[in-house]
Amino acid sequence: CSVLGIETSCDETGVAIYQGGRGIVAERLHTQAAMHARYGGVVPELASRDHIRRLLPLVREILDHAGLMQPDAVAYTAGPGLIGALHVGASVGRSLAFGWGVPTVGVHHLEGHLLAPMLEPEPPDFPFIALLVSGGHTLLVDVADVGRYALLGESLDDAAGEAFDKTAKLLGLPYPGGAALAALAQQGDGQRFRFPRPMTDRPGLDFSFSGLKTFAMNTLREAGEADIGADVARAFEDAVVDTLLIKCRRALAQTGRRRLVVAGGVSANRRLREGLAAMVDDQGGSVFFPRPEYCTDNGAMIAYAGWRRLVAGQSDDLEIRAMPRWPLASLVG
Numbered sequence: 001c002s003v004l005g006i007e008t009s010c011d012e013t014g015v016a017i018y019q020g021g022r023g024i025v026a027e028r029l030h031t032q033a034a035m036h037a038r039y040g041g042v043v044p045e046l047a048s049r050d051h052i053r054r055l056l057p058l059v060r061e062i063l064d065h066a067g068l069m070q071p072d073a074v075a076y077t078a079g080p081g082l083i084g085a086l087h088v089g090a091s092v093g094r095s096l097a098f099g100w101g102v103p104t105v106g107v108h109h110l111e112g113h114l115l116a117p118m119l120e121p122e123p124p125d126f127p128f129i130a131l132l133v134s135g136g137h138t139l140l141v142d143v144a145d146v147g148r149y150a151l152l153g154e155s156l157d158d159a160a161g162e163a164f165d166k167t168a169k170l171l172g173l174p175y176p177g178g179a180a181l182a183a184l185a186q187q188g189d190g191q192r193f194r195f196p197r198p199m200t201d202r203p204g205l206d207f208s209f210s211g212l213k214t215f216a217m218n219t220l221r222e223a224g225e226a227d228i229g230a231d232v233a234r235a236f237e238d239a240v241v242d243t244l245l246i247k248c249r250r251a252l253a254q255t256g257r258r259r260l261v262v263a264g265g266v267s268a269n270r271r272l273r274e275g276l277a278a279m280v281d282d283q284g285g286s287v288f289f290p291r292p293e294y295c296t297d298n299g300a301m302i303a304y305a306g307w308r309r310l311v312a313g314q315s316d317d318l319e320i321r322a323m324p325r326w327p328l329a330s331l332v333g
């Protein structure tokens with residue numbers, strides 16, 4: 001069974017074909033980052049229009065590459081995300097499936113992120129704790145199985161990726177600055193500044209990252225002209241990594257789970273990966289990450305999540321589904 005996956009929830013047009021028993025057999029990704037960079041963030045209308053331009057040619061390319069006339073099913077991101085951007089993938093995906101006479105399934109974008117580590121050679125078994133750290137979300141989830149998600153904690157304000165991007169902007173780095181901030185932090189002195197570890201001094205698994213950006217702003221202001229960008233980047237990254245690590249350790253202890261899955265754009269962060277790997281190892285558990293290309297948005301994770309849903313017997317009617325807000329915990333298995 002081959003499933004075409006379509007991702008257009010934000011600013012990447014991602015397509016891929018997942019084949020049961022074989023894995024991902026074709027994929028393409030077009031990122032609009034450069035187009036939005038001059039505005040300092042994603043411009044929704046520009047995003048939708050660019051998805052319209054890119055999507056069908058990319059679908060044609062991967063079908064050719066896979067040597068298929070048509071897939072056996074179509075999976076598209078149905079939410080959450082930008083409404084206009086979602087509508088492009090949803091309308092194109094549903095219509096192609098209608099024309100081909102194959103089933104469709106609307107996939108939850110965060111379920112896509114969360115299951116992405118299953119595309120790796122040594123996938124995790126259920127159950128596990130998932131830390132989802134992306135541009136729009138920071139969630140700790142207890143995952144019993146596909147579709148059985150219990151929310152343990154979330155950010156009360158900025159998402160981890162959003163905090164990276166806003167702090168990167170303060171440092172004069174182009175949008176989206178998460179990876180660039182991490183690169184700058186490598187040259188920083190980790191002893192120079194110490195940023196707070198928000199909400200770690202009280203029980204619970206919620207997060208708050210907006211204060212770190214303010215802390216970075218004040219630190220930069222107090223330094224005046226002095227060139228401390230790399231040191232601030234390093235102190236910020238250390239604080240985010242440490243905070244995520246403390247909450248993950250707490251989530252594992254609280255639930256008694258032994259496996260930790262980390263996904264979403266920020267899970268590409270090298271220091272986070274190293275820190276979490278060491279912590280989980282220390283606890284006698286195991287940690288799972290997607291490969292770096294599957295941490296940020298892509299079509300492969302949508303094709304895979306769609307395939308899991310389809311083999312479980314689920315598919316949609318003729319409706320075109322696009323839901324800008326859609327709680328992960330509302331899904332069913």
Ligand code: ATP
Nearest residue numbers: 134135136137161178179264265266268269296297
């Ligand atoms: P969501 O999935 O919540 O809807 P999104 O799809 O925009 O949001 P992703 O594509 O999963 O988010 O991730 C993008 C985020 O990951 C950006 O905030 C980006 O700065 C961040 N990011 C990417 N690489 C790194 C890195 N190496 N270190 C820190 N942050 C990173």
Ligand code: MG
Nearest residue numbers: 010011012297
């Ligand atoms: Mg993006």
Ligand code: FE
Nearest residue numbers: 113134296297
């Ligand atoms: Fe995403």
